[in-house]
Amino acid sequence: MNCEHARLLIGADPRSSSPELAAHLDSCPACTQLREEMLAFETRIEKALQQPPDLARVKPRRAAPQWREWALAASVLLGMAALLGVWLLRPSDTLARDLVSHVQHEPDSWLAAQQVSAQGIGAALHGAGVALDVDSDKITYAQSCWFHGHYVPHLVVQTAQGPATVLILRHEQVPGARSFHEAGLNGVIVPAAAGRGSIAVLAHGGGVEAVAREMQQDVRWLPEPP
Amino acid sequence: MRIIARGLAANAMRNPEPDSPVLSIGGRPPGADPGAPITRLFESLRPDLLRFAHWLARDRALAEDIVQESLLRAWRYRDALKDPAAARPWLLTIVRREHARMYERKRLELVPLEDVADSCADPRAADTEDDLFVLRHGIMRLPLEYREPLVLQVLGGFSTEEIAQELKLSSTAVLTRLFRARNKLRVLCGMGGVAEVAEAQAGAP
Numbered sequence: 137m138n139c140e141h142a143r144l145l146i147g148a149d150p151r152s153s154s155p156e157l158a159a160h161l162d163s164c165p166a167c168t169q170l171r172e173e174m175l176a177f178e179t180r181i182e183k184a185l186q187q188p189p190d191l192a193r194v195k196p197r198r199a200a201p202q203w204r205e206w207a208l209a210a211s212v213l214l215g216m217a218a219l220l221g222v223w224l225l226r227p228s229d230t231l232a233r234d235l236v237s238h239v240q241h242e243p244d245s246w247l248a249a250q251q252v253s254a255q256g257i258g259a260a261l262h263g264a265g266v267a268l269d270v271d272s273d274k275i276t277y278a279q280s281c282w283f284h285g286h287y288v289p290h291l292v293v294q295t296a297q298g299p300a301t302v303l304i305l306r307h308e309q310v311p312g313a314r315s316f317h318e319a320g321l322n323g324v325i326v327p328a329a330a331g332r333g334s335i336a337v338l339a340h341g342g343g344v345e346a347v348a349r350e351m352q353q354d355v356r357w358l359p360e361p362p
Numbered sequence: 363m364r365i366i367a368r369g370l371a372a373n374a375m376r377n378p379e380p381d382s383p384v385l386s387i388g389g390r391p392p393g394a395d396p397g398a399p400i401t402r403l404f405e406s407l408r409p410d411l412l413r414f415a416h417w418l419a420r421d422r423a424l425a426e427d428i429v430q431e432s433l434l435r436a437w438r439y440r441d442a443l444k445d446p447a448a449a450r451p452w453l454l455t456i457v458r459r460e461h462a463r464m465y466e467r468k469r470l471e472l473v474p475l476e477d478v479a480d481s482c483a484d485p486r487a488a489d490t491e492d493d494l495f496v497l498r499h500g501i502m503r504l505p506l507e508y509r510e511p512l513v514l515q516v517l518g519g520f521s522t523e524e525i526a527q528e529l530k531l532s533s534t535a536v537l538t539r540l541f542r543a544r545n546k547l548r549v550l551c552g553m554g555g556v557a558e559v560a561e562a563q564a565g566a567p
Contacts, residue, residue, distance in 0.1 A: 147541035147556045149515065149522060170556065177548065178516075184497040185517045188416040 142167045150174035231284075231308055232316040232323060235336050238283055238290075239301050240319065245292045246299050246340075248276040263287045266304050267356040284308065293347060300339035300347045304355055310334045313348070324348045328355050400440060403449055404433060410450065410517075411457050417513045418461045420502055432460040454518045455528060458510070493551075500550040508543035511536055 137160040145157055150171060161168045239245070251273045252260075260278035261268055264287050276299065277292035284307065291302040306328075313326040323338040324345055329352040337344040337351065411432065415425035436443075436456050443452055501509060511529065514520045520528065526536045545555045 143556055144537060144541050147544050148537040149540060150544075152522075173553075174544070174556075177544070177553070180494065180497055181501070181512075181544070181547065182516055184494050184501060185417065185513065186413070187498070188413060188422075189495070189498045189502055 139164060139167055143170060146171045146174050150178045231305075231310075231325065231336075232314075232318060234284065235303060235323060235325075235338060236318045236321055238281065238303070239321065239338050242279075242281075242290070245277040245279070245290070245301065248292060251276055252278040257291070260289045260291065261304075262358075264289050264304065264306055265358040266306065267358050268304075268351075269354045269356070295339075295343050295347060297341040297343040298339060300337055300344060302347065302351055303336045303338075304328075304333070304351070305336060306333040306357060308334045308336075313345075315345075326352060328352060328357075333357065403446060404436065404453070407450055407453055408433075411453055414454055414513060414517055415457050415461060417501070417517065418458065418506070418510060419464075424464075428457060428460050428464060431464075432457045435460065451518065451520065451524075454514075454520075458514070458528065496551060497547065500547050503550070504543055504546060508539055508546065511539045512543040515540060 137156045139160075142157060142160045142164065145152055145154075146167065161171060252275050257268065257275055257278045260280045263280040266289055268289075274293050274295075275291050276294055277290070279290045280287045281290040281303075283290075283303065283305070286307050288306070289302075289304045291304075292299050293302055294300075305325075308325075309332065310325050310327055313324060315322070315324045317323070321338045321340060322342060322344050323336060325334055325336045326348045327334050333355075335348055335351045335355060337348045339347070408429065411429045412425055415428040415432075416422055419425045419428060432453065436453055443449055501512070504512065511525050514525050514528065515522070522533050522536050522540070525531075526533045529536065531539075541556070549555045
């Protein structure tokens, strides 16, 4: 018997004994050492087999680290904050988009060159309960348009940088001035100086802030029509 | 046979037919005689059978089903048990075959080993209890082809030839599987494997 065969027998059955194996072990310290090792291991195997694993003890669910709980809580809060932010911003974003859309649906307003009469301006403003202290020769378009459930004055004012659309939004509140750029239009929405409502100015060029500032000074609210 | 069946009365099988010991698992029915010798014999071996089935099936509930079916079968063929001293290996063989039959009858839901056993993380540093814990789960992790002959040999007390006969393998193939089973356990437990060259000589099945 050689060492390879002896190791196979020892590994397969450490307690086995045969004259051939015994003879080999007498002359092979390495295999003898392996057998002693395997016999010790066999005792452990026998002891282990006496009791199948207690499944209830197996794989204890480790408590999640505290940092993980905090991270989870932070994620939830962050998500809620993001949702809140989106919700808070939603009116303004929607307002800007709707303003652009409204202007795009009245492309003729940009083409008007003749100034609108004071009577025509008055008609556009009156329905919305707005009065405007502005030189009438700058206004080339004045309509009362249905926007967000109300009639609002839609004006086009001629400036040094080209025509600018002004919509006076008595029922739209904004916390502060906000600029936007969409579909090739520059725009700004500012709170009206009268303390409520807002004014939106849109133009293909610049200067919308200057027009908005001027309009803030000029707009006055009249008693709201019934 | 390394493990001899526990001592039994020589006239145990000469008693009149006892009640089925299977029924004792779920509660003894009225009229059952718990004192009947074969009932006592089967009942005394039940923990061994359950442990054996548990190692094979790797699931306690499944093991109980297997043992129940096995005892029913044993009860049905109890006349084949001529020598009560051979009851233990006889019943263990029935359990093994019942386990194999269950796998043949239906595709059993395998117990996910990840749920059964954690890896042998640094077993060398473990104390005795943890060492056994690791070893138990190492055995559970063994594929059935290695686990079955090992359990038959160590727990059932079957010789290599008996295992070969039961598993319908050659003795050399059984030796190889037993060698590989222990070798895998050694590796799992951080002891290092016995040189694989010995396997080559025997030739894998």
